[in-house]
Amino acid sequence: MTDAPSARDLHAPADMVRWYAPVQLLQTAGRVAVSTLLGDQLDRRILRPAPSHEPTDFSHREQLVLDFVSDSGDGWNPTYAVAYWATRPILRVHGVHGRAYELPRAGVLVFGGDQVYPTPSRAAYEQRLVLPYECAFDRSEPPHPVLFAVPGNHDWYDSLATFTKLFLDKQWFCGWQVHQRASYFAARLPHDWWLVGVDVQLGSDIDANQVEYFRGLAARMGPRAKIILCTAEPHWVRTHELRDRGARTRRARDGNLAFLQDHVFGRRIRVFLSGDLHHYRRHATADGQIQKITAGGGGAFLHPTHVLRDDPLAGGYGLRCAFPDRRASRRLAWRNLAFPLQNPGFGAVTGLLYLMIGWNVHAALGDYPAAAFLPALSDMLSATLRSPWAATWVLLTAAGFVAFTDARRRRLRVLAGLVHTGAHLLAALAVTWLGGQLGRALALEWGSAAQTALGLAALLGAGWLVGAAIFGAYLLVAVNVFGRHGNEAFSSLRIQDFKHFLRLHIRRDGALVIYAIGLPRVPRRWRTMVGADPGEPKVVPDDPHPDTLPRLIEPPIVVGPG
Known part of the structure; x- marks a missing residue:
């Protein structure tokens, strides 16, 4: 069959968003204008009390596998391709030197922002996010994996109303249990690792409740705590690109997010994860013990990598990898x-x-x-x-x-x-x-x-x-x-390919291993599995192209232990 099926209508998959369609341009411009003008007055974080419950605790486990998927909820092909491969019980991938890896399914899934495109609504979330993930992994027998979600700017275009109903007011998202009750979250992981998700709204702004919550969290962390920080924007990239623009750079660096990083968590942050830019780029210190990773490959159109500076970030973070590389990115631009x-x-x-x-x-x-x-x-x-x-x-x-x-x-x-x-x-x-x-x-x-x-x-x-x-x-x-x-x-090209997600494995020895899993090409054909058992995918790839199989973008990245 040539059409990508979905659980409820096998002949109506979501196409990639047509950003330059005149009606779409007007609708998106209207939503952006309203949210920009009234964002502060309609800040749902102020109306919703700060969470009083304890962070989710996984610290008793010897090891933990966690997935980071960002910028999903666009066309069926890329969104479902990521969902399908991320939910296999054992994911078999080949590395850059031919070595094979068998990675167990993650017990925690983090959505890293912009879960739906172009603008949020119940129908858009259902068609572009819920249905693909429901087809890939519906409720099965326990133990059930856990889901957290960071809202991005596209989630905020309705002042987070639909995001709240989908992720904060419910206990389940397809086959995942939802543990968070605010637009930000924290979880205690094995071996003194912590997972922290920050909500920066539309203007890289963190509300007072959020700052106080994380202050209290930081006070409880031990001296050997190591943090995986998830944000909806790669502020390190934005700051670097603006560094020759004086006041604008200072404003970017002096915001609440920088305050949270510099004065609340400090050097305990070992891994920065973000999406928003729909490609993979990794910066790291010389010893590799602090990583800054942009991984917005969950389903949206591809962003170029060749337009960004490749000199080191402030603090000596060098560019280690980009997917696609600069040459491929420049070549793709000719499609315009x-x-x-x-x-x-x-x-x-x-x-x-x-x-x-x-x-x-x-x-x-x-x-x-x-x-x-x-x-x-x-x-x-x-x-x-x-x-x-x-x-x-x-x-x-x-x-x-x-x-x-x-x-x-x-x-x-x-x-x-x-x-x-x-x-x-x-x-x-x-x-x-x-x-x-x-x-x-x-x-x-x-x-x-x-x-x-x-x-x-x-x-x-x-x-x-x-x-x-x-x-x-x-x-x-x-x-x-x-x-x-x-x-x-x-956005004019609506490139489906070069999708990716991150699989993070906290090992028994306390080290964190990051696997950047890439899909150079997403399948164009799918086959419906009639009568699939609960927990089994309702749709499987039916595209023989070899580049549709997952592979590592670069060798595994090891952070820690200690």
Whole structure:
């Protein structure tokens, strides 16, 4: 079968989010605007009392296996691929040197943020997160694994209302027991390891209840305590990328999250885990005893790795591994040349823009544009300035592209926005000229219904295709030449592959071993298992491609003991 099945409707899997579909753009922009403007007033953490219960205690166990999965809940293929492999009783993977590993299923699952895309709702969580994990691992016989979840910015777009109902007000998530009752959590692990999950809301902000909770937790930790800290954003990457921007860097470093790290937990934090950026990148100290890992490969579209700096972070944390590597990431960006095919609906935006500019220029010309293009271009530019509506559309377009441009300096933003606008204006006028020449060739009278309809149809159709192509070319140049617009250039591609998750094993000797498990390609075909037993997957991969099998991204990372 070619369609990816789900538990309740075997023929309606979730597709990857189409970020550039016009309706989706408006919906997402509206949610983001409301949450940004009213985020502080609708902070659900303030309304919900601080948890009074004891942290979940696993310290009596000799060893523990824990999975970290972040940025899931997008298309069926990548989300279910991660869920399927993470829930196998024994996961068999090959390392970079051919060595085989057999890893037991995790007793703890941590969702690291952004559990659903594009915006949270009950239906979105059900289709994009609950159903894949329900198909992979529903309730089975005890012992039951435990789940914790850190909310990301996409979970916060409804002020955490749906996240609260799904993870905080219930005792079960599919086959996992839910132990947390706040948007942040802590668990005591074997051999003086601790698991801490922090909720940074939308502005890297930690509320007072949360700070006090973690202060009390830190006071109870012994001198040999070692912390695995889970946050929804890799603040070490953000700070590093902003380090040449003065005040902005200082604000990023002086926030409550930095206070929690520097003054509450301090050097006890041995492993930093985060998602938000949908790729794998690991930084570490020279001795490897403090790790900072970005692992946002749970199901969302791929983010590039080649746009980020590869020099050491503050404190001497060097870049140890990236997945995909810089060369593969740069190569994938070239797919933006097919932007109109990847995002067919976006052409409606550029088509309407070209139509409005060309229509008003058409009305102001009064006759066919000159047969030669350059003289005609001068006439059409003059007509644009004479037409208040055409000039207004051009100015609005320029303002929009300047605001959209991702540049470090204001002058560069203005320059790039105007160049982008100029490319679209030139294309719109060229289409207007071509429409006029076609009308002349067909002996249509200027201003007649037939000639006007032909010109407008040409503007809409060419604007749909050419405008989207110019936009894609802009994203390609921005991401591959200037290292900007990484999010916009790769959300357009909706790349399903290069997914991953982390499996952390606290061994009997107290050492922590981190396995970064990668899926270079996620399956495109699935087979339904009719009458599957409880706890068994309802759907299994049916794709023979060898890259769909899990493998280690890099050799196992050992932290500790001691």
